Amino acid sequence: MxxxxxxxxxxxxxxSRRYGNGETAVHALREVSLSLRAGELSLLFGPSGSGKTTxxxxxxxxxxxxxxEVRLLQQQVTGCDEEQMAALxxxxxxxxxxxxxxxxxxxVWENVAIARSVVDSAGALRRHxxxxxxxxxxxGLGGLEMRFxxxxxxxxxxxxxxxxxxxxxxxxxxxxxxxxxxxAVAGRRVAAVLNALxxxxxxxxxxxxxxxxxxxxxxxxxxxxxxxxxxxxxxxxNGQMRPYSLVSAPSxx
Amino acid sequence: MPSRPxxxxxxxxxxxxxxxxxxxxxxxxxxxxxxxxxxxxxxxxGLLIGFARTASGLVDSTHADLWVLPYGxxxxxxxxxxxxxxxxxxxxxxxxxxADSLLxxxxxxxxxxxxxxxxxxVGFDPxxxxxxxxxxxxxxxxxxxxxxxxxxxxxxMQKLGVERLGQVVEINGHRARVVGFTxxxxxxxxxxxxxxxxxxxxxxxxxxxxxxxxLLLRLRPGADLEAVRERLQARMPxxxxxTPRTFAGRTQYYWLVVTGAGFALLLAAGLGLMVGTVIVGxxxxxxxxxxxxxxxxxxxxxxxxxxxxxIVLSQALLSAALGYSVGIVLVWLxxxxxxxxxxxxxxxxxxxxxxxxxxxxxxxxxxxMSIRRLARVEPSSVFQ
Numbered sequence: 203m204x205x206x207x208x209x210x211x212x213x214x215x216x217x218s219r220r221y222g223n224g225e226t227a228v229h230a231l232r233e234v235s236l237s238l239r240a241g242e243l244s245l246l247f248g249p250s251g252s253g254k255t256t257x258x259x260x261x262x263x264x265x266x267x268x269x270x271e272v273r274l275l276q277q278q279v280t281g282c283d284e285e286q287m288a289a290l291x292x293x294x295x296x297x298x299x300x301x302x303x304x305x306x307x308x309x310v311w312e313n314v315a316i317a318r319s320v321v322d323s324a325g326a327l328r329r330h331x332x333x334x335x336x337x338x339x340x341x342g343l344g345g346l347e348m349r350f351x352x353x354x355x356x357x358x359x360x361x362x363x364x365x366x367x368x369x370x371x372x373x374x375x376x377x378x379x380x381x382x383x384x385x386a387v388a389g390r391r392v393a394a395v396l397n398a399l400x401x402x403x404x405x406x407x408x409x410x411x412x413x414x415x416x417x418x419x420x421x422x423x424x425x426x427x428x429x430x431x432x433x434x435x436x437x438x439x440n441g442q443m444r445p446y447s448l449v450s451a452p453s454x455x
Numbered sequence: 456m457p458s459r460p461x462x463x464x465x466x467x468x469x470x471x472x473x474x475x476x477x478x479x480x481x482x483x484x485x486x487x488x489x490x491x492x493x494x495x496x497x498x499x500x501g502l503l504i505g506f507a508r509t510a511s512g513l514v515d516s517t518h519a520d521l522w523v524l525p526y527g528x529x530x531x532x533x534x535x536x537x538x539x540x541x542x543x544x545x546x547x548x549x550x551x552x553x554a555d556s557l558l559x560x561x562x563x564x565x566x567x568x569x570x571x572x573x574x575x576x577v578g579f580d581p582x583x584x585x586x587x588x589x590x591x592x593x594x595x596x597x598x599x600x601x602x603x604x605x606x607x608x609x610x611x612m613q614k615l616g617v618e619r620l621g622q623v624v625e626i627n628g629h630r631a632r633v634v635g636f637t638x639x640x641x642x643x644x645x646x647x648x649x650x651x652x653x654x655x656x657x658x659x660x661x662x663x664x665x666x667x668x669x670l671l672l673r674l675r676p677g678a679d680l681e682a683v684r685e686r687l688q689a690r691m692p693x694x695x696x697x698t699p700r701t702f703a704g705r706t707q708y709y710w711l712v713v714t715g716a717g718f719a720l721l722l723a724a725g726l727g728l729m730v731g732t733v734i735v736g737x738x739x740x741x742x743x744x745x746x747x748x749x750x751x752x753x754x755x756x757x758x759x760x761x762x763x764x765x766i767v768l769s770q771a772l773l774s775a776a777l778g779y780s781v782g783i784v785l786v787w788l789x790x791x792x793x794x795x796x797x798x799x800x801x802x803x804x805x806x807x808x809x810x811x812x813x814x815x816x817x818x819x820x821x822x823x824m825s826i827r828r829l830a831r832v833e834p835s836s837v838f839q
Contacts, residue, residue, distance in 0.1 A: 255838050264755060264835040285759055288834070292757020299837060303752040307477035308470065319466025320758045323765075326463035366756075378838050 211294075211374050211406035212261050213237040217270030219256050219429075230256040231267070232429040240373060243400040243407040245416055248426035254410045255378065257426065261408060262295050262376045263287045275373060292321045296367030296405075298377035298396075302359040304351040310362055311335060311347040317369045330369070337365045341395060357388025364395055368403070375399060377409045381416065393419040422446055467762060471769030474742060482774075485738040489778020490785070492731025492817060497786030497810050498800055499724035503717055505799030510643040510710040511703035513559070513577065516589045519671035521684055522702050524695040530709040531559060531702065532575060532644055534668045537694065541670050544691060550678035551687075555585040556667035558653055560660040561646060565625040566616035573646040574615070576626065578656020578667075585671050588637040588650050595635035599652055604634035610797050611647035612636075626659045641797055643710050728817055735774060735821030743767060743825040747832065754834035763832070767825045775818035779811055786810070 219231040231253045238244060238261070248254045259265035260272060263279050264287070272279040275294055282290065296317075304313050314334035315327050335347055341361045351359055360380055367375055377396065381389035397419040400407040409416065417423060423443060425433040435443040464472065475482045508515070513531050514522070523545065525535035542554040558578035563571050579586030581596045588606060598604055605626075607617050617624070622633045626649070642648050657664060674683055680698065688696040697705070711717030743750070750763055786802055793800040 259835045259838050262755075262838075264838065288754065288757050288759055290757075291755065291834075295757070297752075297755055297837070299752070303748060303837060305470065305473075305749050305752075307473035312469065312473075316466050316470065316753075317756060320753060320756050320762065323466065323762055325465065327466045327469050328463060 207404060208239045208241050211238050211240050211275060213273045214257075214260060214267070215271045215273075217257075217260060217267040217272065219253070219260065219265070220268045229429050231260070233270070234426075234429075234431045235270075236424070236431065236434075238374070238406045238408060240406050241400055241404045242421045243397055243409065243419060244422040244424055245420045246408060246410045246424045246426065247412070247414075252426040253429040254426055256429075258376050258378060258408065258410050262297065262374070263290045292370070294373045296370065296372035296375040298360070298363050298367050298375065298380045300379035300382050302351070302356075302363045302383075304359055304362060304366075306351055308350075309347065310343065310349050310351070310354070311338065313351065313362055314338060314365045314369055317366045321370050333369060334365070337368060338362070341365050342391075355388070356384050357391060360384060360388070360392050361395065364392065364399070368399065371403070373405060375405050375407045377407065379411055379413075380409060381411065381413050386415070389413065389415065417443075467765040468769050471766050471773060474746065474766070475770055475773060478742060478745075481738050481742055485735055485774045486778050486781070488731055488734025488738070489774055489814065489818065490782045492727045492734070493779050493782025493810060493814055494785040494789075495727030495730070496724045496813055497782060497802065497806070498789050499720045499727065500806055500810065501786060501790055501793075501800035501802050502798065503711070503720040503724070504801040504803065504806060505793065506643060506716065506720070507707045507711060508801055509641040509799055511706045512640060512642075513648065514699050514703040514706060516640075517557070517586050517671055517699065518673075519555075519585060519699055520674045520678075520680060521672040521687065522697050522699060523670035523672065523687070523691065524697065524702065525668070526693050526695055528695060528705075529713070530706040531669075532561075532642075532646075532706075534559060536662070536666045537668060537670060539665050539667050541691060541694065545670060545672055545687060548683060548686060548690075550675050550683045551672050552675045553583065553585070553673040555580050555583045555671045556653055557586040557669040557671055558656045558660070558662065559668050560656070560662070562627045562649075562660050564615055564649070567622075567624075568616060570616070572615055573644075574626065574649045575642060575644065575646045576656045576659050577648050577650045578653035579650065580653055585673070588640055588648070590638050591635065591650075598634035599650075601632065601634050603630050603632045603655070604651065605631045605655075606635045606637050606650040607633050608640050608642075608647050608649075609636040609638055610641065610795075614797075615647060627661070629659050631655075631659070639794070641799055645797065728813060731778075731814075731817045732820045735771060735818050736824050737821075739767060739770060739774075739822055739825045740828065742770070743828055747828075748837065750829055751832050751834055751837045754832050755837045760830060763829050764826050767822050767829060768819065771818035771822035772815065775814045778818075779814045782814070783807060783810060 214236050216233045216235055218233055221228045246254050260267050263274055274290055311331055311334045315330035318330040319327055338347055343361055381392055393416050396407050399405045420437050423435045434446040436446045437443055525537050528534045545551050545554045560576050562574055562576045564574040565571055581599050617633055624631050640648055684696050790800045790802040
C-alpha cells in the first residue's frame with residue numbers, strides 16, 4: 203500500500219440545517235460536528251430522514267447549512283456564492299450517485315472525460331481520451347469505452363461513474379448509495395474500488411448507504427438519527443468497531 | 456484499443472451535438488422548423504428585394520444623370536404630362552449635354568383571343584438609346600424602325616398572347632407589330648412594359664407630339680450634379696428634377712410602403728422568424744427538461760452556469776447552422792426558378808448574410824427559455 207497522508211479534507215462544526223420557518227420548520231441536521239481525513243473510507247448510516255443526504259450535500263459544497271461552519275481543504279465554504287461553490291466542487295470533489303447519472307448521449311469514455319472538460323473547458327474532449335481509457339481499464343472496463351451507457355450493466359455503469367469521479371483526482375469523493383442498485387458481486391466490486399480510492403489514492407471517501415456488507419471495506423462508520431450524529435466508530439482490521447477518536451484516526455493507527 | 460472519434464470538439468460542443476443527434480425525432484422537428492423558417496423568411500425577403508428591384512427597374516436601367524418629372528410624381532409607372540419644350544430649357548444650361556424624352560403610360564392591349572390586358576407603353580429614342588431596354592442589341596433596336604414595331608417582354612408572351620415575331624396586335628385600338636423581345640424586364644404592376652419609339656408611343660396613348668412624361672438628361676463630364684440639379688429645379692419650378700437614385704427610391708417607397716405590399720411581405724417574414732423561434736424554443740426546452748438531471752449532475756460536478764449555457768447555446772447554433780444550410784438552398788432554388796417567372800425572388804449575398812444573422816438570432820432567442828431554466832438547476836437535487 204502506498205504511503206497516504208491523512209490530512210484533514212473537510213470539517214463541519216456545529217452544522218445545522220432547517221427547511222422552512224417557525225413551527226413548521228423541519229430540522230434535517232442538528233449541530234453535527236465532524237472531520238474527514240484523506241485516505242479514509244467512511245460509511246454514513248441512518249434511517250430514512252435521518253439527515254444523511256443533507257450532510258452529504260453540505261460536505262460536498264452543494265448546500266449551505268443554516269448554521270455552523272464548513273471548511274473544505276482549509277477553505278471556508280460558508281459564505282461562498284453558487285459559482286464559488288461550483289469552483290470548489292470541481293477542484294476538490296467527486297460524486298457517485300445511486301442511479302449513476304451518466305450522460306446518456308455520450309459514449310463511456312466521453313462520460314469519463316467530460317469531468318475534465320468541466321474543470322478545464324478549453325480544447326477538445328479527445329485530449330483527455332487516453333486518461334479516460336487508462337482509468338476505465340484499471341476499473342475492468344477495457345473494451346467498453348465506445349459503448350453508450352444503455353449498453354452496460356448496472357455494475358459497469360457504476361464503475362464508469364466512479365471513473366468519472368476519479369478522473370479529476372478529487373480529494374473528497376462522496377457517494378450516495380452506490381451499491382443500492384447492484385447485485386452482491388457488483389456491489390462488492392464497487393466497494394473494493396472505493397476502498398482502493400481511499401487507501402491507494404489517498405482520497406477521503408464518504409459513502410451514504412444502508413448496506414452493512416460494506417463495513418469490512420470501511421475505516422469508519424458514522425450513524426445519524428433525527429439529524430444528529432449518534433455514533434462515530436472506527437472499523438478495526440478484524441471487522442470489530444470501536445469509538446472513533448483522533449487516537450484511532452488512520453493517521454495515528 | 457477501439458477506434459476513437461477524431462472530431463476535435465470541445466466538451467460542451469460534443470455534448471450539444473450528441474444531445475441533438477441522440478434524439479433524432481426531436482432533432483428532425485427542430486431542423487424542419489429552422490428550414491421552414493429560413494425558407495419562409497428568405498423567400499419573403501427575396502420577394503421584397505425582387506419587388507423593389509422590379510419597381511424601380513425602369514429607372515435603374517436608364518443611363519441618365521438626372522430625371523425631370525411632372526411635379527409630385529410618386530412613381531415611374533403613374534405620371535402626368537411634361538411639355539417637350541422643357542428639353543430646350545434643360546439644354547440651355549451649358550452643363551447639360553443631352554436631353555431625351557421618355558414616355559411611360561398605361562394602355563390597353565387586345566390579345567388574339569379577344570381578352571384585354573393592361574400594358575405599360577415605354578416610348579424612347581432608339582437613336583440615343585437613352586431609355587432603351589437593357590440587353591437589347593442594335594439589330595432589334597433597328598427593327599423598331601419598322602412600321603408599328605414594338606418590343607415585348609418574353610416573360611409576358613403567354614399573358615399577352617404573343618407567339619411569334621411579326622405578330623400583329625392591337626394597342627388602344629392602334630395596330631402594332633412585335634419586332635423583338637426584351638429579356639427579364641418585369642413590371643411591379645404586372646402590366647408588362649412594351650417598348651417602342653417615342654413618337655409611336657405618343658400615338659398609342661393619344662399624347663400630342665409636344666407631350667411626354669419624363670426628360671432624361673446627360674451632363675457634361677466634370678459637371679457638378681447637385682449644382683446643376685438645383686439650377687434646373689429653380690428654372691423649372693413646376694417639375695421635379697431628381698437623380699435616378701432619388702426617383703428609384705421614391706418609386707420603391709410608393710409601391711412597397713404606400714401600397715402596403717412591402718409590409719405584407721415583411722409581416723410574412725416576421726411570421727417565419729416567430730414560427731422558427733417558437734419551434735426551436737419548444738424543442739430545445741423540452742430537451743432541456745428531459746435532461747435536467749444530467750444538467751444537475753454536471754452542475755454538481757462543478758460545471759459553471761456559463762459552461763451549462765454553452766451546451767444549450769451550442770445546440771441552438773448547431774440547429775441554426777444545419778437548418779440554414781438546407782433553408783438557404785431552398786431559397787436559392789426559389790430564386791433560380793423565379794428567373795423564369797414574372798415575379799422575382801432576389802437573393803443577393805447580403806440577403807443570404809442577413810438570413811444567417813436572423814437564423815442565429817432566432818435560435819439564440821429559442822435557447823433563452825432553456826437557459827433561464829438551467830439557471831435554476833439545483834445541483835443538490837442529484838442527491839435527493
